[in-house]
Amino acid sequence: MMRWIGTVLVIAFVARAAPAQERKTEFVFLVTADGIRHQELFSGADPALVTENAKESSGIEDVEAVRRAYWSEDAVTRREKLMPFFWKELSAEGIVLGNRSRGSRVKAKNSHLFSYPGYAEILNGAPLPSIDSNDAVFSPRKTVLEYIREELGLERHQVACFASWRVFDWITRQSESTIFSNAGYEAVPEALATEGMSIFHRLQMQMMTPWDSTRHDAMTFGLAMEYIRAHEPRVFYLAAGETDDWAHERRYDRTLHGIQLFDDALRELWTYLQSTEPYRGRSTLIVTTDHGRGRNPDDWTSHGKDVPGADEIWIGVFGPDTPKVGEATSTGEHYQSQIAATMLELLGLDYRSFNPSADAPIAEAFVQVEAEVR
Ligand SMILES: [Zn+2]
DSSP states (O other), X not given: OHHHHHHHHHHHXXXXXXXXXXXXXXXXXXXXXXXXXXXXXXXXXXXXXXXGGGHHHHOOSOHHHHHHHHOOSSHHHHHHHHSHHHHHTGGGGEEEEOOXXXXXXXXXXXXXXXXXXXXXXXXXXXXXXTOOSOOOOOOSSOOHHHHHHHHTTOOGGGEEEEESBTTHHHHTOSSTTTSEEEESSOOOXXXXXXXXXXXXXXXXXXXXXXXXXXXXXXXHHXXXXXXXXXXXXXXXXXXXXXXXXXXXXXXXXXXXXXXXXXXXXXXXXXXXXXXXXXXXXXXXXXXXXXXXXXXXXXXXTOOSTTSTTTTEEXXXXXXTTSOXXXXXXXXXXXXXXXXXXXXXXXXXXXXXXXXXXXXXXXXXXXXXXXXXXX
């Protein structure tokens, strides 16, 4: 009888994702870089912005220096110059969605297309209607980070967020007591601090950015790596911010520098995860952004509901449970709202119990097993 039922199920699902118990992922690292456009990710420095004529639109101070650092006539070479680690190493470890010229589109579903609504969509599996500003208000519902901590029975410090923008202290949780967060010009409390953090605690206050609510990404990355080494978090969220702020300032040179710095942080993180226990072979990295930006020399600095292209984003998933396809082609459309379910699926948790209105996991991010048909 059982055998007969089994056979029927097998026929119904010829190809399916490997069941949770066969998954290798035990640790999930979510990494976002605020407002990196798919244009830069897939094609490197924008030809419309890196010219002497475009100086006013791009705000580049030394066009020759930018050309030396990032330029090639060939888009693939350009993106490898901008993000050498992402394109020469990381992309081969999983799947990169969002290259619209190859028939892979990723969109934000929320109607606002600025930061908090985007991060809320990422962390809750669906847009949150009450989040319609960047105000520092706690999440109105349990985020995927809080849900994972509860479901897996983890300690507070085992689920952590390090972010450059201070509002992440609110975005990631319903209250301070649920998960650990360090965001903006903030020090790690003594109980969790390490000797190596003291240099960043001091420097972040001495070398300030032009913005009161966003510290340098270099400080965030330094603190994050210290924390990971010391506390071995099970789920970790790293959020870069400068990539967006320099674009709003209309400084394309600094925006490119911020993207390159981000690429370097990915290299340091991934290299650590691949070479160190308990992470080696058991960690999945999800890399994405909260929104797109405008498409032309006037509006590339901006985003929001009135900026065409601001809903266009990208997602990369890399790790032991993801097929090694690199840049995806002809995948149709994916959504920012699928990230939460993808994180849960990797850890063997049911996304519908987390949020009945959450979108499904990204199927292409999971190795499919061919079931035997009898
Ligand atoms: Zn943003």
